[in-house]
Amino acid sequence: MPVLLPNSTGAERSASLAAAVARLVEGGLVALPTETVYGLGARADDAQAVARIFAAKGRPSDHPLIVHVADLAGAEHYAAEISPLAQRLMAAFWPGPLTVIVPRRPGIAEAAAGGQTSVGLRCPSHPIAQALLRAAGQAGVSGVAAPSANRFGRVSPTCAAHVMSEFADTPEAAGLLVLDGGDCDVGIESAIVDCSRGHPVLLRPGSLGRALIEASAGEPLLAPDAHAPRASGTLAAHYAPSAKVRLMTSTALKDALGVLASSLAALPDASRKAPTVAVYSRLPKPAGLQGVVWRTMPADPAATAHELFGALRDFDDAHVALIWVEQPPSDSAWDGVRDRLQRAAAA
Template sequence: METKIFKPTEVGAAADLIRQGELVAFPTETVYGLGADATNVAAVEKVYKAKGRPSDNPLIVHVADQATVRQFVTTIQPAVQRLMDTFWPGPLTIILPLQPGSLAPQVTGGLTTAAFRNPRQAATLDLIKTAGVPLVGPSANTSGKPSPTTAQHVYHDLKGKIGGILDAGPTDLGVESTVIDMSTAQPAILRPGAVTRADLERVLGPIADSQKQVKPDEVPKAPGMKYTHYSPTAEVQIVDPEVDWETVVTWSQQQPAPVGILATDAVLNRYAWPQNVATYSLGTDIHSASHALFAGLRAFDLHPDITTILVEGFSPNGLGEAYMNRLNKAAGQHHFSTADLR
């Protein structure tokens, strides 16, 4: 299959592929999603096949407006309406109870709830409106690998497997949307993102935290709760804020293979890195770091001689909660320790 690259001015051609039941990757403000007609079961099944994604992992349904959501859910409670009015279009996914049979189990993982998002990326909103259907949109990458933040990342993973890619340049945020469960009596954050806990609590009041590990026989309510995510081929270790980076330099010098260092400019510019170290900048703060994290992991993944990647950690507050959520999954909770020095 030829994978075509569409410019934002070519949304009509991309929408034609969607209506034909093909897959088209699209940009959002967070990461690139893998789009298919959410009402076409055969098309949705192609998404799982292209990604190599377990079929019990539910898919987020991307809509162009609030009215579309009302076609599928049982009710819109006042608190849900406040969320939509405050954060949509934007990087917030809301889990809601479904009307029976309104979406196929291939979309919901067999659950009676579904996750909805109204992205704010103009080209993607045009795509949804032109196609005339809501789109499922898991990250447009091979399942388990770092999420794509450019069309080139998508092409690297899925060329020949999907019909097209709508290329509107790099994404703005770099980490996936916040997911909040509004299908239960107590709202709960299932995945942190750019819409922070503090942002949500200003609208809803206190929120529960359900970022739990899902059991093997349990269907997750949201993406990212059950399976390994965001992992490059190389081993990833987190360098916590309290670690002296001099020890990282010393450790790196001792390694027989090249080492990747993913850190802020303040760290990269402060030390004399040995010749066996390749560096990638996370910029200046948590905002630029969140934007660059997946791209940096992917950059090192293109160098098979790099077997270890050390990544700067941040305090898990505000946007740092989303950053550390993704980084801990990429690292399998492995943190760099001076005990690793030999």
């Protein structure tokens, strides 16, 4: 069973940080809060420690991890080269929800990089993550490899309780310390931009708008090609709850709800069971619709990103079999949310 490290008072915070740093130094696992999602961390310079991440998540060892650093100096420890392009993006968005892929320094973090010659680096803005990274650095831990703190392919955690439940019955995560930092502000993982091959390539959208990244990069973001490095969270099926997710246009959702309402109305009261369908939509809930778990999707993409993974977990807790989701709007502000939903639906 994971151990929760509280942070409600100054004394508790200091003791929790000290315990977390000690666990990282010895090669153990620590779940840490970031502004995006909670990460499952281990020291990035220790192949055996990194192997514990892969084992706890059930993640293939060639699927690279993101290395979290406290600042640019931490990035220079892992990077063979930081190009002017990468420097512009780091200056604009660090600390923050952007991962930059750069050439990896030979002989360091090979396991965390999944064996690739590049490495993904991020400087998180969450104050507890920053405090942990700086304290760990003083103790000789140069960076923390940390994918999302969930079982591989599952819904990412956005609070400490999610992490605790995710690994409650996972022997491989024995001794895991969970550093409580409250709810994550952003709610979906960082954008990932490959800067290792000259021009910027967007491998995964996040909360940062495409136009905003391009303005700082000074050139358009390219689409991934066959030579793009592997990166976290880019498999076709990912971020999936236990229930089956189906993405639907608003018209298709209305039609499906009409059929469902008619079917439910035809059932005698005695034969009606607990809801098996959940709906996440910007549409108003139809009057009189019973037997459905309904949650209204916010009209704002940032608000939707903030609550998305929590909503999917809540639907699972309601034991529904199907989750019908209205497709997000097509504009680029919704790219991160749309990406997560498409991958969840593909699972």
